[in-house]
Amino acid sequence: MKPWVRWVISGLGIVVALLGLALALGGVKLISLGGSWFYLLAGLAMIATGWFVFRLRAPALWVALGLLVVSGLWSYWEVGTDFWQTVPRVIVFLFIALGAAIVSPVLVDKSGKPALRWQPAAALSVVLAVALVALFANMFRPHPTVIADAGAKAAVIKADAGQDSGNDWPAYGRNTEGNRFAQFDQINRDNVKDLQVAWTYHTGDLAVDGKEYQVTPIKIDDTMYLCTPSNIVIALDPTTGAERWRFDPEVKDNFGNQNWKRCRGVAYIDLDQTPPPSWRVTPAADQTGTDGTAPVAPASGIAAAICHKRIVTTTVDARVFTLDAETGALCPDFGDGGYVDLLKGLGPTAEGSYYLTSAPLVAEGIVMIGGKLNDNLTVGEASGVVRGYDVASGDLVWAWDPSRGATDSSPLPEGEIYKPETPNFWGTAAYDPELGLAFFPTGNQTPDFWTGNRHPYSDEYNDAVVAVDVKTGQERWHFRTANIDQFDYDVSSQPILYDLPKADGTTVPVLIQLTKRGQIFVLDRRTGEPVVPVVQQPVATDAMPGMNVAPTQPHSAISVGTTPFKESDMWGATIFDQLYCRIQFKDMRWEGEFTPLSDQKRTLIYPGYYGGFNWGGGAIDASTGTLIVNDIRMAQWGRFIKQDAAEKIGLEATTEGEYSTQTGTPWGVERSMFISPLGVPCFKPPFGTMTAIDLNSGKTKWQVPVGSIQDAPVHGIVPGVRIPLGMPTMGGPLVTGGGLTFFHGSLDYYVRAFDNDSGEELWRGRLPVGGQGAPMSYIGKDGKQYIVVVAGGATRTGTNDNRGDDVIAYTLPGNVGQ
Known part of the structure; x- marks a missing residue:
């Protein structure tokens, strides 16, 4: 054997031994936290393999092969045949075994006999190399977590x-x-x-x-309409993409929107098909139709002439405006010069905090508006009131305020302010024309992570689905998807309405609400009662002094990605970062979903506050x-930290970043993704x-x-x-x-x-x-x-x-x- 070959092999042995030492030391730490013993034992086996390779001794091959076999059996015991969980558990040991097989002819026992002669060594090396190639090849194909039944085809029922x-x-x-x-x-x-x-x-x-x-985008007749993040509305030819017109509302930057601009959609209405309240007249007894509806007053004026068909949208500086769908011109009879200021009635904290990102709902001549609020910066944020405006005049018709709930949806008198710190609605609502009900999901009273200052009405309406009469805003029912939300699980996706068939041939009108918690609630949209079973499951309640937490949380019989984590679910690209993640997991607070945050150690948050299901x-x-x-x-993980302590260590406060002050509460909150050093x-x-x-x-x-x-x-x-x-x-x-x-x-x-x-x-x-x-x-x-x-x-x-x-x-x- 040439000297340089010997040194290369010995050097590889040292590397394997050092990696084994790191694995063993990490394994000791994991055991001290009550975790798996495998990493310590595997680390010791790697040390032994490396030592024997360094000394060119035959046991290196047998220890390496034994480690590979044991790792495979351990992997199957922990995760079965799950491909992506198997990879980090075996791939390093497969490489080590392959290396040992390749050099096995120069690894000798005490009598000088090689571990394997060249031919069997080559055969073993090929087998291990093929296994390694197969492992890598399988990384390039998807691995379903639920496989469809062979030949299954959904039956058409409508x-x-x-x-x-x-x-x-x-x-x-x-x-x-x-x-x-x-x-x-x-x-x-x-x-x-x-x-x-x-x-x-x-x-x-x-x-x-x-x-x-x-x-x-939306498409009406022969025109497509869309908006840009700066709320520029554009009309296109849907078959060629040619621009027909554009309108720029020239949004103004403020503290809240300067780094957060989105426009998820626009709405459309033909006023001749759906007259707004301002076009309706109070009927005399003999004028009312057999269906009880009032006759429609004829449109008049320049505005009506150019704006029978309207595009309706909102801005990230808190305005709503309407445009002529054919020309892109502002509708001058809407609000003040074509715009309605949505900050009106929200008080001094709203500017820079309250803004709109989602497509509005337009139904029965009403524009239904909710807004986004800055999360986690401070107490005293503006109201989460949901308002209905006349789509022709811009007049405020109704206002559903969580602090008043089902008792009153009339607009407040001029000059009064809607009560602050209420759950808001920042997504897009749904509407059932047969019931005349609009359905919208709500968020949470901010700050999200401290619950010691929550109002009773905030807890009543947090993370809820609310049904209101679209013409009056009067609440019909509401259903909470979480009890006292402490993790920003605001419900943001548009409800889906569907008529669910029953065995007797009838249907149940249901509402399907997706949540960040991964729960899918299926409710009777007439009453809000669950159609798919919902149970209240106990959750951890060992919260910080002053926190108010719920002892149970609602769980639907249908959910996605909600299985609680266990240690064996921790992952990494290799056995080493997987070990790191297992140590971090065992060192966190985790008693399942809704484990409260602490100031002593990090708390795991799963499902995470991005979802589940987001907007x-x-x-x-x-x-x-x-x-x-x-x-x-x-x-994610999170923990409470005193605001002055956070400032000393240089944490920068943002609504979406890794630290939020939660000013006005006893604690700031530090949080981040649960990721490995890689x-x-x-x-x-x-x-x-x-x-x-x-x-x-x-x-x-x-x-x-x-x-x-x-x-x-x-x-x-x-x-x-x-x-x-x-x-x-x-x-x-x-x-x-x-x-x-x-x-x-x-x-x-x-x-x-x-x-x-x-x-x-x-x-x-x-x-x-x-x-x-x-x-x-x-x-x-x-x-x-x-x-x-x-x-x-x-x-x-x-x-x-x-x-x-x-x-x-x-x-x-x-x-x-x-």
């Missing part, structure tokens, strides 16, 4: 689903029911692979400096009753999935990971390889009659089409940058079906790199536009 919206996409969720279902089947399972870009439009409002594109919501195949949802699976999550993949649920049975039909690591930077390094771990998602899905689910809210730069029956990815189109919104679909005047996505960059990158302003339409070849 053949005319989606027909009421014709060829259009007339509202944020396609309709006021929020189902995001388009009945079009021109693009289907068989031909989706042929999709091509039909046209691309650039808005000119680049998603930089805190701007994010989260918009879903993007879900979709339902209304023809089959299949609910399709994308979720986020990211755990920058990857400390818990098992997937970190984001697409799930199909049969609402008739409550059964999960399939669940697949969504997104790869390809474009997600880790410590500034972009992997560039498409390994479909399943990454955190944003935005929502689109479901079509072609048996497809479209989605583009992953961290990699793709729009995808999934088979609704199996979850199989049938098509993938590369985007110029990432996306965050929800796709939409329509039939153009050319008779072709289009799929449209808006891509401005993946969510919360923290930089201005890889940002865009792209509106992209896809269609089948044969008549592709320019």
Whole structure:
């Protein structure tokens, strides 16, 4: 043996021994916390292997092979056949065994006999190398967490689903029911692979400096409408992408919106079809129709002439305005010069704190408005009042205030202020025209993490679904999805309305509410009573002095990603960062969901406060009753810290960052993602999935990971390889009659089409940058079906790199536009 070969082998032995020492020491720490003994024993075996390799002794091979076998058996005992949990448990030991096999002919026993001669050593090395290659090859294919039944096909139970919206996409969720279902089947399972870009439009409002594109466009007749993060409203030709008009409301920067600009959608109304309150007259007894409705006063004036069809939207500096849908001109009869100031009645703390990001609901001539508030900075934030405005005049018609609840929804007299510190509504509402009810989800009284100052009415309406009469704002019912929320689990996704079939052939009108907790509540939308069982489960209550916590929390029989963590769920790219994560997990407070924060040590927060299900919501195949949802699976940790102590160690206060002052409460809160030193999550993949649920049975039909690591930077390094771990998602899905689910809210730069029956990815189109919104679909005047996505960059990158302003339409070849 040449001297340099010997030194190389001996050097590798030293490296293995040192790594084994690190593993063993970490194993001791884990054992001291009550954790697994495997890491100590594996570390000792690695030390022995390294020592024997250093000395060129034959036992190195047998110890290495034994460690590999034991690690495989231990892995199966802990996690079964779960691929991504198996990888870090065995891959390092597989490398060590392969190395030992390769050098085994020079490893000798006491008699000088080699551990293996060259031929068997080569054969063993090939076997181990093939196993290693197979392991790596399997990293490049998705691993479903729930596999669809072979040949399963959803039965059609409502053949005319989606027909009421014709060829259009007339509202944020396609309709006021929020189902995001388009009945079009021109693009289907068989031909989706042929999709091509039909046209691309650039808005000119680049998603930089805190701007994010989260918009879903709408399409009415022969025009598409969308908004940019700066609330610029744009009208396009839906078959060519040519710009028809644009309007810029010139939003003003303030403390709250300067780094937080979004516009998720606009609304539309034809006043001739749905007269607003200001166009209605009080009927005489003999004038009232047989249905009890009042006759409609004729429109008059210049405004009515130009604004019968209106686009309605809001701004991040707290205004609502309406535009003529045909010309883009402001409607002069609306509010003051075309605008209504939404800060009116909210008091001195509202400016810079209260602003709007989501698409408004317009129904029965009412514009229904809620707003976002800064989280966790201070007490005394403005009211979360939900208001209904006349869509023609801009007059305030009603105001539902959590502090008054069901007792009174009349607007306050001029000059009075709605009571501050109430739960707010910052998403998009849904509406049932048969019941005349609008449904909206609420958030929490801020600050989110300290509950010692909560008002009784805040606890009553936190994280709730509220049903109100859309014409009067009078509350019909409300349902809480959490009791005394201490983790920012505000409910933000648009409720989905669906008529659930029963065994006797009748249907129950239900509301489906997705939550950040991963719970899916299915309620009778007439009464708010659960249709799918809900139970109150005990949770930990060992809270800080002064905190008010609930002893139980509601859990639905349908949920996604809610299984409590255990030590074996901790993950890492290798055995070493997996060990680190297990130590961190065992060293945290964790008694399951809603374990209260402490000032003594970090508390694990799971489900995380980004979701579960965030504002993007879900979709339902209304023809089959299949609910399709994308979720986020990211755990966080948090702990209380005195504000002066945080200042001393240099923590910078923000609403969304790692430290918030919670000024006016005894404690600030420090929090962050639960990740390893390598920058990857400390818990098992997937970190984001697409799930199909049969609402008739409550059964999960399939669940697949969504997104790869390809474009997600880790410590500034972009992997560039498409390994479909399943990454955190944003935005929502689109479901079509072609048996497809479209989605583009992953961290990699793709729009995808999934088979609704199996979850199989049938098509993938590369985007110029990432996306965050929800796709939409329509039939153009050319008779072709289009799929449209808006891509401005993946969510919360923290930089201005890889940002865009792209509106992209896809269609089948044969008549592709320019």
